[in-house]
Amino acid sequence: MAKEHVKRKMSGKEQVFWGKYAEKLAKYGVSGRNAEWHVRRAQEFVYGLDGLKLNAVSSAYLDSYLDVLGRTPGFKVWQLRQVIYALRILFLEMTELDWPAAYDWEGRLSACEDLEPTHPTLAREDPPAKPAPEPQPSNGLDSKAMEQVERIKQVVRVRGMSIRTEQAYVEWAKRFARFCGGCFPADGARVPEYLEYLALVRLVAPSTQAQALNALVFLYGQVLEIELGDFGSYRRPVRKRRxxxxxxxxxxxxxxxxxxxxxxxxxxxxxxxxxxxxxxxxxxxxxxxxxxxxxxxxxxxxxxxxxxxxxxxxxxxxxxxxxxxxxxxxxxxxxxxxxxxxxxxxxxxxxxxxxxxxxxxxxxxxxxxxxxxxxxxxxxxxxxxxxxxxxxxxxxxxxxxxxxxxxxxxxxxxxxxxxxxxxxxxxxxxxxxxxxxxxxxxxxxxxxxxxxxxxxxxxx
The missing domain is CATH 1.10.443.10 (Intergrase catalytic core)
Structure with missing residues (x-):
């Protein structure tokens, strides 16, 4: 249904129509090169109607058109969003139809976004990485620390814990290792120091301190198999009830x-x-x-x-x-x-x-x-x-x-x-x-x- 844009000689009536459409784009704050692309997207739709009048287009036809674009290989998120913006202005401002006012334009726009690789729905498809023969330092962590971070993923998954927990524990482990110069201290003596740093310097909330502590207790107890022992004067922060x-x-x-x-x-x-x-x-x-x-x-x-x-x-x-x-x-x-x-x-x-x-x-x-x-x-x-x-x-x-x-x-x-x-x-x-x-x-x-x-x- 979607067709490539083809330059064509327009009649006087067409020139007036697209001139008015360009004016409407300015009303919505669309200008410059962006406006040119909006006009192009709208023209691709209109000239692809194959004889169907614009005022005769139904919401079902528009759904079908957008679905075809959504299946088009190589058609990117920003391009689809641009098409939806262009057609929303076209139908709302340049037609006498009733359905465009009630059409779910925002829903269409929000549904364009891809899930990022770290999204909880997808992240579990990434198996824990096997240590390379000669692991290289990454993100401020030495090679041994990177292996230990990957081990966190393995232990979390064996225990059937949630992907959100896995992501949080991995991130806190990396932050703690950077705080300690790129590695995990063998005795965990710097854990209380790091927690105090979070509270006094970073000014994080009590719930965040508690999450960091849980992550580090898991790291040392379940991954490194090191007993942390008593934290001395350190006490868990009191969580405020909201x-x-x-x-x-x-x-x-x-x-x-x-x-x-x-x-x-x-x-x-x-x-x-x-x-x-x-x-x-x-x-x-x-x-x-x-x-x-x-x-x-x-x-x-x-x-x-x-x-x-x-x-x-x-x-x-x-x-x-x-x-x-x-x-x-x-x-x-x-x-x-x-x-x-x-x-x-x-x-x-x-x-x-x-x-x-x-x-x-x-x-x-x-x-x-x-x-x-x-x-x-x-x-x-x-x-x-x-x-x-x-x-x-x-x-x-x-x-x-x-x-x-x-x-x-x-x-x-x-x-x-x-x-x-x-x-x-x-x-x-x-x-x-x-x-x-x-x-x-x-x-x-x-x-x-x-x-x-x-x-x-x-x-x-």
């Missing part, structure tokens, strides 16, 4: 109402099912059970599975969304793509599963990208950064003077359930908390007890 930011029901409705399309659907799942951000973006088709009315969260935080309610209000929108995604997947298969990342044990046990519809992501990226590690052409899940930005923008648009994040919707889910009379053990299970004391934090943001009596000032 109450979660919670939205009222009206505020929640205002935030969700300021979103549209895919981002609205994802944000509604965060609130309606109490999902964490990564649990939402990693949902696969098989995880949604419409018949029984629940969503299966697989391998959530701590490697735990759980079931959460499927909001009845989202069933129709989810089904409609999946119809479109299935159509996209079938087109991917015909084009020679259609595979998705699977955990190694699943991929090994079910060799053909990566192309099956049930294993595809519910919220896939807009474009086919090259896996940074395996070099396979795949359609990964949407990059979570787009949803984070969209929710922050929606909160500002709704005039909410709170720090609203994706996790705020999960906090609000728990609080509103407790407000409506749900048992705290039930809420604990839905949130996937190991200890009910973690869930108890939400009782402190309810308007009871203690706050129900009001302020004495109001009694004067």
């Amino acid at each position: 109450l979660p930011v919670v939205l009222s029901r009206d505020e929640t409705g205002a935030v969700l109402g300021a979103l549209q399309g895919r981002t609205a659907l994802m944000a509604s799942l965060l609130y309606g099912a109490g999902l964490r951000l990564m649990e939402c973006v990693r949902l696969r088709v098989k995880d949604i059970d419409f018949g029984n009315g629940y969503i299966m969260v697989v391998d959530g935080k701590g490697g735990k599975d759980r079931r959460v309610p499927l909001p009845a209000k989202l069933v129709a929108d989810l089904k409609e969304h999946l119809v479109l995604m299935k159509r996209q997947h079938e087109a991917d298969l015909k084009a020679g793509f259609g595979s998705v990342y699977l955990p190694e044990p699943v991929a090994r046990k079910y060799p053909n599963a990566e192309r099956e519809w049930m294993w595809q992501y519910v919220f896939p990226a807009t474009r086919i990208s090259e896996d940074p590690r395996t070099k396979m052409k795949r359609r990964h899940h949407i990059n979570e950064n787009g949803l984070q930005k969209a929710i922050k923008t929606a909160a500002a648009k709704a005039g909410i003077a709170k720090r609203v994040t994706c996790h705020t919707l999960r906090h609000s889910f728990a609080t509103h359930l407790l407000q409506s009379g749900s048992d705290i053990r039930t809420v604990q299970e839905l949130l996937g908390h190991a200890d009910v004391s973690t869930t108890m934090i939400y009782t402190h943001v309810l308007n009871r007890p203690g706050l129900s009596s009001g302020s004495p000032l109001d009694l004067l």
